Amino acid sequence: MNNVLWIVRRSLRATFRKKSSWIVYFGLPVAGILLSMLVYGSSSGGDLKIGVINQDGDRALTQDAIRFVEGLNNVKVTMTDEASLKKDIASGKLDSGLVFEPGFADSVREGHPAHLNLVSAKGAEVTSYVKSMLDSYIGNVASIGLATKDDPQAFESIYADYKQAGFKLDARSLEDTSKVKDMTNQTIGFLLMFLLFSAVNMTELIIKEREDRTFLRLLSSPVSARAYVFANVLCTLVIQLLQIVVTLLLMKNVFHIDSGIPFGEMLGTLLLFSLTSIGLSLLLTAFAKNSKNAGALQNLVITPTCLLAGCFFPAEIMPDTVRKIANFLPQRWMLDTIAKLQDGQSFGSLALNLVVLIAFATAFTLVAIYRFSRNNDVRQFI
Amino acid sequence: MNVLEIRNLTKKFGDFIAVDNMNLSVREGEIFGFLGANGAGKSTTINMISSLLRITKGEIELLGRNIVKESKFAKMNIGIVPQDLAIYEEMSAYENVSFFAGLYGLRGSLLKERTVEALDFVGLGDKHKALPKSFSGGMKRRLNIACAIAHRPKLIIMDEPTVGIDPQSRNYILNSVRMLNRMGCSIIYTSHYMEEVEEICTRIAIVDHGKIIAEGTKEQLKSIITDTKEIWIGVKKEDALDLEALKRISGIISVRLEEQTIKIVSKAEINNLNWIIQQLIKDQVEISSVEEQAPNLETVFLTLTGRNLRD
Numbered sequence: 001m002n003n004v005l006w007i008v009r010r011s012l013r014a015t016f017r018k019k020s021s022w023i024v025y026f027g028l029p030v031a032g033i034l035l036s037m038l039v040y041g042s043s044s045g046g047d048l049k050i051g052v053i054n055q056d057g058d059r060a061l062t063q064d065a066i067r068f069v070e071g072l073n074n075v076k077v078t079m080t081d082e083a084s085l086k087k088d089i090a091s092g093k094l095d096s097g098l099v100f101e102p103g104f105a106d107s108v109r110e111g112h113p114a115h116l117n118l119v120s121a122k123g124a125e126v127t128s129y130v131k132s133m134l135d136s137y138i139g140n141v142a143s144i145g146l147a148t149k150d151d152p153q154a155f156e157s158i159y160a161d162y163k164q165a166g167f168k169l170d171a172r173s174l175e176d177t178s179k180v181k182d183m184t185n186q187t188i189g190f191l192l193m194f195l196l197f198s199a200v201n202m203t204e205l206i207i208k209e210r211e212d213r214t215f216l217r218l219l220s221s222p223v224s225a226r227a228y229v230f231a232n233v234l235c236t237l238v239i240q241l242l243q244i245v246v247t248l249l250l251m252k253n254v255f256h257i258d259s260g261i262p263f264g265e266m267l268g269t270l271l272l273f274s275l276t277s278i279g280l281s282l283l284l285t286a287f288a289k290n291s292k293n294a295g296a297l298q299n300l301v302i303t304p305t306c307l308l309a310g311c312f313f314p315a316e317i318m319p320d321t322v323r324k325i326a327n328f329l330p331q332r333w334m335l336d337t338i339a340k341l342q343d344g345q346s347f348g349s350l351a352l353n354l355v356v357l358i359a360f361a362t363a364f365t366l367v368a369i370y371r372f373s374r375n376n377d378v379r380q381f382i
Numbered sequence: 383m384n385v386l387e388i389r390n391l392t393k394k395f396g397d398f399i400a401v402d403n404m405n406l407s408v409r410e411g412e413i414f415g416f417l418g419a420n421g422a423g424k425s426t427t428i429n430m431i432s433s434l435l436r437i438t439k440g441e442i443e444l445l446g447r448n449i450v451k452e453s454k455f456a457k458m459n460i461g462i463v464p465q466d467l468a469i470y471e472e473m474s475a476y477e478n479v480s481f482f483a484g485l486y487g488l489r490g491s492l493l494k495e496r497t498v499e500a501l502d503f504v505g506l507g508d509k510h511k512a513l514p515k516s517f518s519g520g521m522k523r524r525l526n527i528a529c530a531i532a533h534r535p536k537l538i539i540m541d542e543p544t545v546g547i548d549p550q551s552r553n554y555i556l557n558s559v560r561m562l563n564r565m566g567c568s569i570i571y572t573s574h575y576m577e578e579v580e581e582i583c584t585r586i587a588i589v590d591h592g593k594i595i596a597e598g599t600k601e602q603l604k605s606i607i608t609d610t611k612e613i614w615i616g617v618k619k620e621d622a623l624d625l626e627a628l629k630r631i632s633g634i635i636s637v638r639l640e641e642q643t644i645k646i647v648s649k650a651e652i653n654n655l656n657w658i659i660q661q662l663i664k665d666q667v668e669i670s671s672v673e674e675q676a677p678n679l680e681t682v683f684l685t686l687t688g689r690n691l692r693d
Contacts, residue, residue: 006484014472217468217529220432221485222457 003223007231011205012238025198025239029247032190033255040183050130051080051088051097056115059105061141064163068137069098075130089121096120096127098134109155111146113138181342182314184251184259188270188338189311191247192331193302195240195274199281200298202236207291233278240274261341268347269337272357276330279364286371305329330360383410384443385537385568386431391440393426393592400426402592403440408537408570408585413563415583416572417683423592424572425465428539431570432462445536458486461535463527465542465572469514475501476510479528486533500532504558520551527558531567538562539570544578556582576680586679590687604677607685610635612678613655615644615662616671623667631657636684642670647684 015021050069056062070077080088080097088094101115116138120127144162148155206229209215218228248266251257259266284301288294306312308322309331315323326332337353386408393401401423408414418424429435431442433453442449449456469478480497488496501507504524514522523543530538540559544552559582563569573579579586580600587597596603617623620642628637628644633652638645644662648654655672662669675681 002487003485006481010473010481014470017472212471213464213466213468214470216434216464217462217482218485219434220457220460220462221482222454222487223485 003221004227004231004234007218007223007228008235008238011202011232011235015202015235015239024201025194025243026246028194029191029243030250032194033187033247033251033257035190036183036186037255037257039186047074047076048096048129049076049078049094051078051085051094053080053082053085053097053099055102056100056104057102061105061108062100064141065100065104065108065134065138069130069134072130072133085119089119096130098130108138108142109145111142111149113142180258181260181339183257184261184342185310185314185335185338186312187247187251187257188259189306189309189331189335191244191270192273192277192309192334193306193311195243195270196277196280196302196306196331197298198239198243199236199274199277200284200294200302202239203232203278203281203285204288204291204294204298206232206285207288207294211291229282233282236278236281237271237274240277241271244270244274259338259342261338265341265347266338269334269341269354272354272361273330273334275361276334276357276364279361279368280330282368283364283371286368306331308332310335330357333357333360384408385410385445386570387443387446388427388431389441389443391427391430391442392438393423393430393435394438400592401430404589404592404594406587406594406597408568410568411563411566412584413559413569413571413582415579415586416570416589417576417579417586417679418572418589419687422589422687424589425541426592427589428462428541428570428572431539432460433457458533459536461530461533461538463530463538463540463543465545467514467522467526469522469525469529471513471515474511474513475506475517475525475528478514478525479532482529483532488533496532496534500528503531503561504528505554518548518551520547520554523547523551523555524558527555531562535567537568537570541572542574543571544573544575552578576678576683580679588683588686595686596682600679603679603682607677607682609650610647610677610681610685611650612675612681613646613648613658614671614673614675615646615658615669617642617644617662618668618670620644620667622665624661624665627661627665628658631661634658647681 015025052066052069054062054066066077069075078094080094082099085094085097085099089097097117097119099117099119101117104113104115107114116134118127118131118134140162141159144158145155148158206215209218215228219225244267248259248263248270251259252263280301284294284297288297308318309315309326309329310318311331315326315332315335318326333353333356337350337357340350340353341347384407386406388404388406391401391404391406392399404423404427406427416424416427426435430437431444431449433449433456437450444456444459447455470481473481476497479500480493483493483496483500498507498510501510504527506521506524506528509517509521514525517525523545527540527543543559544555547555556578559569559571571579571583583600585597585599586603587594588603589595596606620639623639623644625637625639625644628634628646631654633649633654635647635649637647646658659669659672
C-alpha cells in the first residue's frame with residue numbers, strides 16, 4: 001500500500017504541476033457552469049413586455065380591456081402600431097403583441113368575442129399567462145353581453161357594477177425552480193463529460209508510461225502490475241473528487257445555483273459515476289494499442305455518448321429512438337438520478353438507478369481486466 | 383558464490399521459443415558480458431531475471447533464492463538500467479531518482495542521502511534540479527543509471543547503457559560500471575559495442591537462438607577460434623568487387639565489406655591470401671592495405687553465430 005500511495009503522490013504532483021491540468025480539471029467545469037447560466041439565465045425573470053395595437057377606436061369595452069391587461073402583475077404594456085410591433089418582437093424588445101381589431105368591442109357586447117389577436121415569436125411560454133387572464137375577463141363581459149343582448153341599459157348597468165366590483169385577485173409569486181433544475185442538469189451534464197475526459201486522461205498515462213518505458217522500471221521494482229493500476233485508479237478518483245467538490249461548491253456559493261439536492265447526496269451520486277467513468281477509461285485503455293489510439297477512441301466514445309445522453313441539452317427534446325438508445329448509456333442514468341433527486345425522491349428509492357450505475361462500472365472493469373489478461377500486445381512494451 | 387544462477391530456463395511465446403533451456407551463472411563481483419544479436423533472446427532473459435516476464439520452464443535463483451517464489455526479495459536486490467531511457471521528462475533529476483528509490487521502501491533522510499549519492503555518482507549532483515529535457519543524451523543515460531542504483535542493488539543489469547552517446551559520456555559510464563563493480567556490485571552488461579565488452583567484462587556469454595553457445599573469459603572465448611584467422615584488406619574502387627566469388631575461395635568462412643575494408647574470416651590452416659588477392663585483381667579492385675588481425679571478440683562472435691553483432 002505504501003508504494004501505491006507513493007505512486008499516487010507522484011502522479012498528483014506531476015499532474016498539478018502543469019498549468020494545463022488546472023484548466024482541464026477545474027477551468028472546464030467552471031466554463032460548463034457559465035455556459036449553462038448563459039443558456040438558461042437569459043430566459044428567466046423580468047416583466048412580460050406586451051405591445052398593444054388598438055384598431056377599435058375609443059370604444060369603452062376596448063379601452064377597459066387594455067386597462068385590464070395593464071393592471072396585470074409583471075406585465076408592461078406599450079401602445080404601438082403594426083410596423084413597430086413586428087420589428088420590436090423580432091428584435092426582442094417586446095415579448096408579444098395584442099391586436100384589438102375593429103369590431104372587437106361589438107363582438108364582446110354581442111356575447112361572441114372576436115377580433116383579438118395575440119402574436120409572439122416565443123410561443124406559449126410568454127402568451128399563455130396573458131391569454132388565460134384576458135380570456136377570463138373578456139369571457140365574463142361577453143356573458144353579460146349575451147344575457148342582456150336586447151337591453152343596452154341592463155348591459156351598461158351590470159357592466160358598471162362588474163367594473164366596480166372587479167374581482168379580487170390575490171397574486172403571490174412562487175419561485176420558479178424549473179430553470180434552476182435545468183441549469184443544474186446541464187451543468188452536471190458538462191461535469192459528467194469532463195469527469196469522463198479526466199478519467200481517460202489519467203488512465204492514458206498507463207499507456208504513455210508503457211511507451212516511454214517507465215512502466216518497465218516501475219514493474220521491475222517491488223510494485224505489482226495490479227498495485228500500479230490500482231494506484232492510477234486511486235489517483236483518478238482523487239482528482240475527480242476534487243473536480244466534483246470544486247464544481248459543486250462553485251455552483252452553490254459563487255454562482256448561486258441551488259440544485260435542490262443535499263451536498264452529500266450529490267457528491268455520493270457523482271462519485272458513483274466517477275467509478276463508472278474509471279471503468280470505461282480502463283476499457284478504452286485495454287482496447288487501445290498506443291496513446292494515439294487511446295485518444296482517438298476517447299473522442300469517438302465520450303463526446304457522442306454525452307450528446308445522446310443529454311449532457312449538452314435536455315433529453316426531452318430528442319427523438320424517441322435516440323432516447324431509447326440513451327438508456328444504454330451511464331450518463332443518461334446519472335442525469336436521470338439527479339432529476340429524480342431534484343423531484344424530491346429519496347436516495348433509497350433510486351435503487352434501480354444506482355444499481356444500473358454500479359453495473360456499468362463493474363461491467364466495464366471486468367471486460368477491461370479480461371482484455372488486459374488476453375492482450376498479447378503487452379509484450380510490445382517490454 | 384554465484385549471485386545469479388539460471389537453470390534450464392525456457393520462454394515460449396506461443397510456438398516461438400525465445401529462450402531455449404538456458405543455463406548460466408553470474409559470480410559475485412564480476413562484470414558479466416551478455417552478447418547476442420537482435421532477437422537472440424538476451425532481452426527476454428533479462429526480462430525474466432527482472433520478473434517482468436513469466437518463466438515458461440526452468441528456474442532462476444538470485445543469491446540462492448528463487449526469484450519467482452521470493453519475487454520481492456529478488457526485485458529489492460536487482461537494479462535495471464533499461465536500453466531505452468526510463469525516466470520522467472517532466473520531473474527533475476532529483477525527483478526521478480528519489481521516486482524510483484522510494485519504490486524500494488526508502489524514505490526520509492535515508493532516501494535523500496541515497497538520492498544525492500546516486501546523482502553524485504553519475505556526475506549529475508550539480509544538475510539535480512534540472513529537468514531531463516534540458517539534458518544531453520549522455521546525461522540522460524547517466525540519470526537512467528542513477529535511477530537504478532540508488533537502492534544499492536546486489537546485481538545491476540545494464541542493457542546497452544551507452545547507445546547513442548558521445549565518447550566522453552561513454553567513458554564516464556564505463557568508469558562508473560567499473561566503480562560500481564569495485565563497490566561490490568555484480569553486473570550483467572549487454573552491448574552492441576564489442577570493444578566495450580572486451581574492455582570491462584570479466585566473463586562473457588554468447589547467446590544465439592535462445593541458447594548459450596559459448597561462455598568464459600575473453601581469453602577462453604578467443605581460444606575457441608584458434609582454427610580461424612581474420613584478414614582485413616583495405617580497398618579503393620570496390621565497385622566491381624564480387625563478394626560471392628571471394629566466399630567460394632577454399633577455406634573462407636565469411637566475407638563482409640565495411641567502409642572500404644574487406645573483412646575475411648578464414649580457416650587458419652589454409653593459406654589462401656594469394657587466391658584472395660588474385661580475385662581482387664581480377665575484379666579490378668585497388669588494394670591499399672592487407673593485415674591479419676589477432677583474434678578478437680568480434681571474430682569469435684562472427685565465427686560462432688555466423689552473424690555480425692549489429693545484425
